[in-house]
Amino acid sequence: MSKRDFYDVLGVSKGSSADEIKKAYRRKAKELHPDRNADNPNAEEQFKEANEAYEVLRDAEKKAAYDRFGHAAFEGGMGGGGRPGAGGGFRNQGDFASAFSDVFDDLFGDMMGGGGRGGGRNRAARGSDLRYNLRVTLEEAYAGMQKTIQVPTSVACGSCEGTGAEGGAEPTTCPTCSGMGKVRAQQGFFTVERTCPTCSGLGQIIKNPCRTCGGQGRVEKDRSLSVNIPAGVETGTRIRLGGEGEAGMRGGPTGDLYIFIEVAKHEIFERDGVSLFCRVPVSMSSAALGGDIEVPTIDGGRARVKIPAGSQSGRQMRLRGKGMPALRTAGQGDMFIELAVETPVNLTSRQKELLREFDELSEENNPESSSFFKSVKGFWDSMKG
Numbered sequence: 001m002s003k004r005d006f007y008d009v010l011g012v013s014k015g016s017s018a019d020e021i022k023k024a025y026r027r028k029a030k031e032l033h034p035d036r037n038a039d040n041p042n043a044e045e046q047f048k049e050a051n052e053a054y055e056v057l058r059d060a061e062k063k064a065a066y067d068r069f070g071h072a073a074f075e076g077g078m079g080g081g082g083r084p085g086a087g088g089g090f091r092n093q094g095d096f097a098s099a100f101s102d103v104f105d106d107l108f109g110d111m112m113g114g115g116g117r118g119g120g121r122n123r124a125a126r127g128s129d130l131r132y133n134l135r136v137t138l139e140e141a142y143a144g145m146q147k148t149i150q151v152p153t154s155v156a157c158g159s160c161e162g163t164g165a166e167g168g169a170e171p172t173t174c175p176t177c178s179g180m181g182k183v184r185a186q187q188g189f190f191t192v193e194r195t196c197p198t199c200s201g202l203g204q205i206i207k208n209p210c211r212t213c214g215g216q217g218r219v220e221k222d223r224s225l226s227v228n229i230p231a232g233v234e235t236g237t238r239i240r241l242g243g244e245g246e247a248g249m250r251g252g253p254t255g256d257l258y259i260f261i262e263v264a265k266h267e268i269f270e271r272d273g274v275s276l277f278c279r280v281p282v283s284m285s286s287a288a289l290g291g292d293i294e295v296p297t298i299d300g301g302r303a304r305v306k307i308p309a310g311s312q313s314g315r316q317m318r319l320r321g322k323g324m325p326a327l328r329t330a331g332q333g334d335m336f337i338e339l340a341v342e343t344p345v346n347l348t349s350r351q352k353e354l355l356r357e358f359d360e361l362s363e364e365n366n367p368e369s370s371s372f373f374k375s376v377k378g379f380w381d382s383m384k385g
């Protein structure tokens, strides 16, 4: 049973610096880590071997002893009878392990899936969060409402009450990991933790899996949920329903349900936050003479608006408090209307006659407009001249 040369194991030469040895070890350790060598039966042995070699070569004192006496420096009773090179006495394994824990964390932290070393029970996996896209009308967003939605999800299995065991029997503690969900393997001086292969980290096993759910403790089902949509929601508003997501594995905690709101485009109202905008057609005569008009409001009612005489197309007016409610606060936005003066069409001969008459009177009434045309004409005349 000849032991391999430590330098060969790490693939370095005797003259290598401490840094080179460290690098070589890291490379080897990564290459041979059990998590990456499930199919390589020799990996574990090689990993241990590399650890052992590094233990010695990283330490100047031990390296010197190894260089002088080879493996004999560390065999037999440690430090017993003044064995050459054993001077100073080697620390026990526990010390080595702690001395290397930083190297270990650095190397394998990512492989262990973050926080994996803490151990502890995680017997039942939490269910996933679910997303549900809900399209509502602007009126619904204005008023808020109760909405019943069908969510395809998985729910706790009724046959086994979520335990996953036939007849609702309690699952038993996993014998491999004693319920820890993780197993520890001694790798040289390291203790490596891995997810338990027997129970997949659940910490429990089921001798007779439930026939309905196959031991999962949950079944696929469409669930009908009544959701309270608060007034003022907007496209992008997210509503979280804690515990309404997917059921956990074997009675584990349930995930959350997130409702993503999309407010449909409205036929007449445009929305910007709590403000509503609306174009309101007014007749030419109303715009000219002034008067009251009625405009629709988002609450389904109507509001009377006074149009000042001589209003031009595009004139904007504000209706206070007729906009959208602010989400989860007491505020209320305004509604803005923009007048769109309509040119009359399909005139009767009488209407045409009146408009012609109106036109003739207009020129007399508005000398500025005729002077405007005169000045334009004057401009072009001067250009020609």
Ligand SMILES: [Zn+2]
Residues within 6 Å of the ligand: 174, 175, 176, 177, 178, 179, 180, 181, 182, 196, 197, 198, 199, 200, 201, 202, 203, 204
């Ligand atoms: Zn286990």
Ligand SMILES: [Zn+2]
Residues within 6 Å of the ligand: 157, 158, 159, 160, 161, 162, 163, 164, 165, 210, 211, 212, 213, 214, 215, 216, 217, 218
């Ligand atoms: Zn079941």
